[in-house]
Each structure stands twice: as C-alpha cells, then as structure tokens.
Amino acid sequence: MISLFPSLVCPYCYQPFQPHKIMFRCTGLLGPNGERCKPERDRALSQRFAMNEALPPVFTGGRLTGTNKWRTSACCPHCRGESTQRICPHCHSTLPVHFGKVDSRLVALIGAKGTGKTVYMTVLLHELMNSVGRRFDAAVVGSDDHTRAEFSRKYEEMLYRQSVLPGTTRPGQAEIRRPLVFKVTIGRSGRLGPRHRHTITSFFDTAGEDLISKESVDLNVRYLRGADGIVLLLDPLQMRGAQAAARPGTRLPASDDKTDNPVNVLTRVTEVLYEAHGRGPGRxxxxxxxxxxxxIDTLRHAFPADSPLRREPPDDQPVFDQGDSLVVHDHVRALLHEWDGVQIDQIMRKNFASFRYFGLSSLGGSPTSDNRVDPRGIHPYRVADPFLWLLSRFNALPSTKG
Ligand SMILES: Nc1nc2c(ncn2[C@@H]2O[C@H](COP(=O)(O)OP(=O)(O)OP(=O)(O)O)[C@@H](O)[C@H]2O)c(=O)[nH]1
Ligand SMILES: [Mg+2]
Ligand SMILES: [Zn+2]
Ligand SMILES: [Zn+2]
Incomplete structure (x- = not known):
C-alpha cells in the first residue's frame, strides 16, 4: 500500500510514526481561559531516557482535514494555549525545529568494544563544528538542550580540555542512552543566490559490549533498523595480521571475553540488518x-610512501572528493589481505550493495601510558571522510565524479 503520509523516524528513539501522529507539549504558560497547566514528570521520557524533570503535559494534535499537511501548532485541550512544540508520540522527545520538512538522516555508529567509537564521535563532531565546518561553510549545532549540554560538558570538555579518554560506554543501557542530534546546515551559492541545505543527523554511540551476543545485539536492532547510514568502526589492532605490523610499543586492546574480533562483529551486524530489512532472493x-x-596512526609507518593513508586528504574544495576516497577504499581493501581480514571483504561484497572502506585516526597518535591524550594534542586524520561520504550518498553534499 502506498501511504500518502510517508513515515517519519524519531531521531531520539528511532521509532517510526505517521506525521499526523506527532504530539505537542503545552507551553505551561497562562492560557486564554486563565488556566495554567502544571508541569509533571513525563513517564515516556522517564522510562526511555531516565529524564525525570517536570514538564507541562502532552496532547495530540490530530490531522488537518482536507490536506496532506500536518499541524505545526495545536491548542492544549486543558488551558487552550497554543503550542508549537512538537514531540515524538513514542518517547516524547521534542522534535527538531525543521523536523519533517528537512532531510532527517539517522547515522548509527557501531563497532566492537574498545574500537574507539566514543573518541571518534567526539572528535568527528568537534571537527564538523570547526575546521570541516569552515571548509564546507557548514553550521553544525546541537538540535536540543540535552545534546548541546551533553556534548560540550561530557564529551568535548573531557577529551579536549581535560585530556581524559572516555571509559567504556555502559552496555545494556541502549534504552537510557540518548542519541546526540545535530542539525547540519550547508551553504551553497547557486544561481539564485546563497541557499542552505539542512540535514538532521542523529548519532547513536553503541556500547561495544552490546555486540557480543545475539541477545544484546537485539537491543540495538531498532537503532540499526532506523538508520539511514551506518559507520561501522573496526579496530585493526583487534586483527592478528595488523597487530604484527603495529608500531613497536603500541598498546594492544585487551582480548577478554567482552571483546570480539571484527569478523564476528560484522557477521552479527549483517544478520541484524537482514532481520531488520528482510532478505529476498539475491537481495x-x-x-x-x-x-x-x-x-591508523599505529600502522601508518609501515605503509608505502605513496600510500593514500600517508597523505593529507584534499581539503581545499567544499565537495566530497570521490577520487581520493576510492583510492583509499582500494588501498584498505588491499591492506585487509595483510591484516588477515579477507573475510571482511567477502562479507561486505556478498551482502552490501553500498559500502566503502576508510582509514582514520581520531587522536592522530597513541595515548600516553596512563591512557590520556598525548600532551602534544589531538591531531585527527581523515575523521570526516566516512561522514562526508554518507552525506554525499544522501545528496546532502556535492561530490566530484569518481
Ligand atoms: N592510537 C590510537 N588509539 C585510540 C584512538 N582512538 C581511541 N584509541 C584508544 O582506544 C580506546 C578506546 O576508545 P573508546 O572511544 O572508548 O572506544 P569505544 O569503541 O567507545 O569502546 P566501548 O565504549 O567500550 O564500546 C581509547 O581509550 C584509546 O586508548 C586513536 O585514534 N589512536
Ligand atoms: Mg564507548
Ligand atoms: Zn496546557
Ligand atoms: Zn522518539
């Protein structure tokens, strides 16, 4: 059946809903009938994200008759005050201002324990807000108070100002950890003057431990099912062949029963995606x-001098450089042979219609022996490439022809 109302997906809980199901939250101000709605703990927010603050009540807006449009404001049935604060009907999170009208793309970040996901997400967002943002004339801002506060206080402050690397992301809490939602606005000068393209991106940093067993992978199924793009981070240091090639002195990741090798992780993620999207013959x-x-900083020294992973990526044009990206892709595919990772390439080719390999370093160097950021600072290498590729796939960013 073709629906007139394509389904939307909440960037916070990744659950789908029809546009006319969007709910509203009362402003809590004095209404025209002299009543004021009292703030109370919101059960949906509390259950899902352990957010317990008292908030004004929520109510349904309903469909506007005779049009395909949905409401952008609605009247509170109690105080009769008008509200424009739209919320998700499932988790009651406030939806981003342009939600439903602009592209909304959910990007899930997954990978085994200790692959560097939390560090990567922090550095990527920091780069997008700074140097990469300047290059693309892009503004990247947190879409809600929680994202803004959480990102600057918990992630950026710790890594960039206190030089502290994050602890293991707590597993089994996918229900409570809330994705960080950002609005990426990219300026373009067109014939009709400057135009802006908005994309809402939602980042969900999984706990690597949740990828160990089938049951705990299922916790993340909803996030994977709702995702429009996936960044799968794999740690070469968890692969035998690469361990041997690592710069002497590199601390290798602990191989305990909570860590899993990239092939096993990829196999399970593939199964989950088939479960989520269905599997037809040959599909x-x-x-x-x-x-x-x-x-990649731990392995670069052994790459040949002309390796694309030894040179700086082109960064003068505000476009995604397909040529450079494809050279890296081929190079990484070749490296997989040396790293005992041929199986990864077999799984990818057989099961994925659209994938690309990347090599990157969030820190640009090894952490100190007590696992803090090196005093010389953070020197990210190619961290934005996967994200820019996804944006180009979403047509949210121009790219050169490959
Ligand atoms: N050499 C090097 N080490 C890194 C880099 N990024 C992360 N690491 C190391 O990897 C460790 C794990 O990084 P995290 O970002 O916490 O890993 P995670 O994937 O979030 O792990 P879980 O939350 O346990 O799933 C860090 O404490 C660092 O020691 C990098 O760019 N270079
Ligand atoms: Mg983590
Ligand atoms: Zn009210
Ligand atoms: Zn939601």
Missing part, C-alpha cells in the same frame, strides 16, 4: 555502510 542490504578502520 543485498542497501543501507550505505562506511567501514572505517580506526587507530
């Missing part, structure tokens, strides 16, 4: 997957 998974190998 492949169509969600674009950026397969990014982290911590």
């Amino acid at each position: 492949q998974i169509t969600v674009p997957v950026a397969v990014a190998f982290s911590k």
Whole structure:
C-alpha cells in the first residue's frame, strides 16, 4: 500500500510514526481561559531516557482535514494555549525545529568494544563544528538542550580540555542512552543566490559490549533498523595480521571475553540488518555502510610512501572528493589481505550493495601510558571522510565524479 503520509523516524528513539501522529507539549504558560497547566514528570521520557524533570503535559494534535499537511501548532485541550512544540508520540522527545520538512538522516555508529567509537564521535563532531565546518561553510549545532549540554560538558570538555579518554560506554543501557542530534546546515551559492541545505543527523554511540551476543545485539536492532547510514568502526589492532605490523610499543586492546574480533562483529551486524530489512532472493542490504578502520596512526609507518593513508586528504574544495576516497577504499581493501581480514571483504561484497572502506585516526597518535591524550594534542586524520561520504550518498553534499 502506498501511504500518502510517508513515515517519519524519531531521531531520539528511532521509532517510526505517521506525521499526523506527532504530539505537542503545552507551553505551561497562562492560557486564554486563565488556566495554567502544571508541569509533571513525563513517564515516556522517564522510562526511555531516565529524564525525570517536570514538564507541562502532552496532547495530540490530530490531522488537518482536507490536506496532506500536518499541524505545526495545536491548542492544549486543558488551558487552550497554543503550542508549537512538537514531540515524538513514542518517547516524547521534542522534535527538531525543521523536523519533517528537512532531510532527517539517522547515522548509527557501531563497532566492537574498545574500537574507539566514543573518541571518534567526539572528535568527528568537534571537527564538523570547526575546521570541516569552515571548509564546507557548514553550521553544525546541537538540535536540543540535552545534546548541546551533553556534548560540550561530557564529551568535548573531557577529551579536549581535560585530556581524559572516555571509559567504556555502559552496555545494556541502549534504552537510557540518548542519541546526540545535530542539525547540519550547508551553504551553497547557486544561481539564485546563497541557499542552505539542512540535514538532521542523529548519532547513536553503541556500547561495544552490546555486540557480543545475539541477545544484546537485539537491543540495538531498532537503532540499526532506523538508520539511514551506518559507520561501522573496526579496530585493526583487534586483527592478528595488523597487530604484527603495529608500531613497536603500541598498546594492544585487551582480548577478554567482552571483546570480539571484527569478523564476528560484522557477521552479527549483517544478520541484524537482514532481520531488520528482510532478505529476498539475491537481495543485498542497501543501507550505505562506511567501514572505517580506526587507530591508523599505529600502522601508518609501515605503509608505502605513496600510500593514500600517508597523505593529507584534499581539503581545499567544499565537495566530497570521490577520487581520493576510492583510492583509499582500494588501498584498505588491499591492506585487509595483510591484516588477515579477507573475510571482511567477502562479507561486505556478498551482502552490501553500498559500502566503502576508510582509514582514520581520531587522536592522530597513541595515548600516553596512563591512557590520556598525548600532551602534544589531538591531531585527527581523515575523521570526516566516512561522514562526508554518507552525506554525499544522501545528496546532502556535492561530490566530484569518481
Ligand atoms: N592510537 C590510537 N588509539 C585510540 C584512538 N582512538 C581511541 N584509541 C584508544 O582506544 C580506546 C578506546 O576508545 P573508546 O572511544 O572508548 O572506544 P569505544 O569503541 O567507545 O569502546 P566501548 O565504549 O567500550 O564500546 C581509547 O581509550 C584509546 O586508548 C586513536 O585514534 N589512536
Ligand atoms: Mg564507548
Ligand atoms: Zn496546557
Ligand atoms: Zn522518539
């Protein structure tokens, strides 16, 4: 059945809903009938995200008759005050201002324990807000108070100002951890003057431990099912062949029963995606997957001098450089042979219609022996490439022809 109302997906809980199901939250101000709605703990927010603050009540807006449009404001049935604060009917999170009208793309970040996901997400967002943002004339801002406060206080402050690397992301709490939602606005000068393209992106940083067993993978199924693009971070240091090639002195990740090798993780993620999207005869998974190998700083010294992973990526044009990206892709594919990772390439080719390999380093160097950021600072290398590729796949960013 073709629906007139394509389904939307909440960037916070990744649950789908029809546009006319969007709910509203009362402003809590004095209404025209002299009543004021009392703030109370919101059960949906509390259950899902452990957010317990008292908020004004929520109510349904309903469909506007005779049009395909949905409401952008509605009247509170109690105080009769008008509200424009739209919320998700499932988790009651406030939806971003342009939600439903602009592209909304959910990007899930997954990978085994200790691959560097939390560090990567922090550095990527920091770069997008700073140097990469300047290059693309892009503004990247947190879409809600929680994202803004959480990102600057918990992630950026710790890594950039206190030089502290994050602890293991707590597993089994996918219900409570809330994705960080950002609005990416890219300026373009067109014939009709400057235009802006908005994309809402939602980042969900999974706990690597949740990818160990089938049951705990299921916790993340909803996030994977709702994702428009996936960044799968794999740690070459968890692969035998690469361990041997690592710069002497590199601390190798602990291999305990909570860590899993990249092939097993990829196998399970593939199964989950087939479960989520269905599997027809000969059908492949169509969600674009950026397969990014982290911590490249520990391996770069052994690459040939002309390796694309030894040179700086082109950064003078505000476009995604397909040529450079494809050279990196081929190079990483070749490296997989040396790293005992041929199986990864076999799985990707067989099951994914759209994927690309990347090599990156969030920190640009090894952490100190007590696992703090090196005093010389953070020197990210190619961290934005996977994200820019996804944006180009979403047609949210121009790219050169490959
Ligand atoms: N050499 C090097 N080490 C890194 C880099 N990024 C992360 N690491 C190391 O990897 C460790 C794990 O990074 P996290 O970002 O916490 O990993 P995670 O994937 O979030 O792990 P979980 O939350 O346990 O799933 C860090 O404490 C660092 O020691 C990098 O760019 N280079
Ligand atoms: Mg983490
Ligand atoms: Zn009210
Ligand atoms: Zn929601």
